[in-house]
Amino acid sequence: MNVAVKIKTLLQEAELYRSQGLLQEAIGKYRAAADILQKVDKVKNRDAYLEGIARKIRAVEKELDAFLHAPAAPEMTAAVQDLIKEKFAFAKDADSQPLEGAIALAKFGQYGRALEEFRSLLSKESVKVAAAKNIIRCHISRESFDEGIEEFRRWDADGLFSLQQLENLRVFFQGVLDKRGIEKTVEIAQSDAVSFQEIDAPELDLQLDQGDAGQEEELLDISSIGVLMEDGPQAGERVEFDVSFQSGKEISLLIPSREKGMIEHLRAGTKLNDIEFYSPFAMFQGAGIVTSNTKIATGPKRGDFSLDIKVTST
């Protein structure tokens, strides 16, 4: 094909792709045309043509940039929020259903409305702890840490939760703040604060209805987990791990070699009966089983351990 025809064809294709909103493809075609043009010596006004193409590329890049930097979750109208709340809550029981609706709002980044919905659930005993943890999550996502701490203090002052529940929430909140390197302290003002114990309050299954017992339920994207160690040097403590990989209900953790003492107690087949799962939008509890525990033999993580856990219930 004649070089001039080739360049013209590429430029036409670039324009067509741009009109289709296929901006990367358009940029690719413009660049291909410019590359050919640059290699051809005897072209009248070559520099002007190249500058023209460069201008086009800059314009398309600007469009692409506007898209890539658009707000990820702009505030929606109340009608859209109602739709999200209604259509993305699948639980059948009266308490779990609104909680799921509120979680869906948070997942779609509608934190303001989600907070309102979670707060309205604080009066329902069966879901109030889960609602409170999700309120904390919303504050973390919005980076309104002080507001979150203030809200926690109000729960404390109003006696909304039992001391055990409040301590559970405090540990959760402080853990997330510490993990993100936020130097703020969450404290219980009540003088007779208890030591942390697992609460008996019913934990909500955030993973939707359990009607289809045979089906594998969705597991949210998990960023980290907190395992209540039953054996070993940290028995009775909740130890947090970052999740390095997740595929459905299988999660993988990387554990540094210095934790060898603990690793001994996380052999394949070990049941982990009390795990807290932390996702960007929600925190929930469950159980799992260690499916493999491998010492990494090569590469920069040599000597560390790779632990695979299958989540058995949430």
Place this chain on the structure above:
Amino acid sequence: MATINLKKKEIEAKIVYYGPGRGGKTTNLEYIYKTYKKQVAGDMVSITTEGDRTLFFDFLPIGLGKIRGFDVRVALYTVPGQVQYSSTRKLVLKEVDGLVFVADSLQVRREKNMISLKDMAQNLKDYGLNVFKVPLVFQYNKRDLAEEGFPILTVEQLDKDLNRQLKVPSLPASALKGDGVGATLKECLKLTLKSLKSQFQEGS
């Protein structure tokens, strides 16, 4: 999973239009909204971001009237096609009853089609669903662009790329012009209702 209310004799099903970004999923719903007014049971909701790209989902409720005494309603959704919206895309797929995979016929989008199909299969798997068992129809969209000089893939090539193993119905379309939009939806509804009927019979 569809809601079946035996007392009220109502069935509510969910069909999701899946596929790569800028492939024409929203255009399909817009055409249905404009053209099949009699069946449309409410406003179409579109949540878009820069450049009219779907941010969360589109939603269009339609009513199919009574089928064997049951009032059948179907909610049509699209997912955001752009790669960065993976978590909301997955969320929209939850409890799906039927799928339309809108493939882009443009040659330059060949790989994107395959990546999107793989993503859909994985997301279904994460929900405990098998892509081979969920009612699914392929729509090979943008067939009209050949006339405008775009290099496009042949239907045979698209079938080979995407439908070699699945062997589900595939239909050519030009969603912008409306060609094939109704036929695609009709085919998907047929498969979805058939699947719901067999699920219902198994459960009863």
